[in-house]
Amino acid sequence: MASSAQWRKLYDGLYKLYGDCTCPLKHASPFQLLVAVMLSAQCRDDRVNEVTKELFAVAPDPASMAELPVERIAEIIRTCGLYRNKSENLSACAKKLVDEFGGEVPHTMEELTTLPGIGRKSANVVLGDAFKIPGFPVDTHVNRLLNRIGLVDCDDPVKIEAEQNAKVPPELWSNFSHILIQHGRRVCDARKPACDRCTIRPICKRRGVKDK
Structure with a gap:
């Protein structure tokens, strides 16, 4: 199990590269971020x-x-993929917000995860980026990097989130997820990581990476 110092060393190394990041999904309200996050499943941010x-x-x-x-929602979001399921969730989510939350997006994990189509990862994005409430979203990039680097040895997003939360100060959680995602997209590719130009290679165990 990695120590708090090891977690902080990783954060500091990535922070030097990417600094303070913001969610790339364009939105003007917590609700719009909620919608964008729902649409982002298996879809690129630029498409969303x-x-x-x-x-x-x-x-x-x-x-x-x-x-x-x-049907109109589905027509608009068709190019996002999984559009039928997403359109139903968007409609049901909006109706629940109106009927049970006065048309406002709740700002607790417990309430957010009662909304159709919203799991812990999505809820953490909304908490961190819409309400500035500490949250650590664990997407496929975050999962892959933390396992590859060697800070965790687990594929369960909930367990990974709990481990990070126990070792990293809350005020860093949201940005930590953002900079891990940036590194996963720019350097630490799933199939062909660019280890030769990775500045955090000295602290990476490179689990599952074949030596060139």
Whole structure:
């Protein structure tokens, strides 16, 4: 099990590269971030931003989204992938926000995860980026990097989140996830990591990486 010092060394190494990051999903409210996060499953951020530009023009808030026919939502978000399931979740989520939360996005993990289509990862994104409440989203990049580097030896996102939360100060959680994702996209690719130009290689165990 990695020590707090090892976790902090990784954070500091990545922070030197990427600094303070913000969520790349364009949004003007907690609800819009919630929607964008739901759409981002198995879809690139740039594609999500293109789709939400059209979607938010007709349904920028829970009330208007709840009134929009599911078929119309599906038509707008078709290029995001899994659009049928996502359109149903968006409609149901908006209706629940209107009916049970006064049209406002809740800001606790317990409440957020009662919303259709919202799990811990998505809830943590909303908490951290919309409400500035510490949260550590564990997506595929975060999972892969922390296992490859050797700070965790587990594929369970909930356990990885708990381990990080126990070793890293809360004020760093959201940004830590962001900079891990940036490194996963730019350097530590799933199939062909660029270890030769990776500045954190000295602290990386390179689990599952074949030597060149």
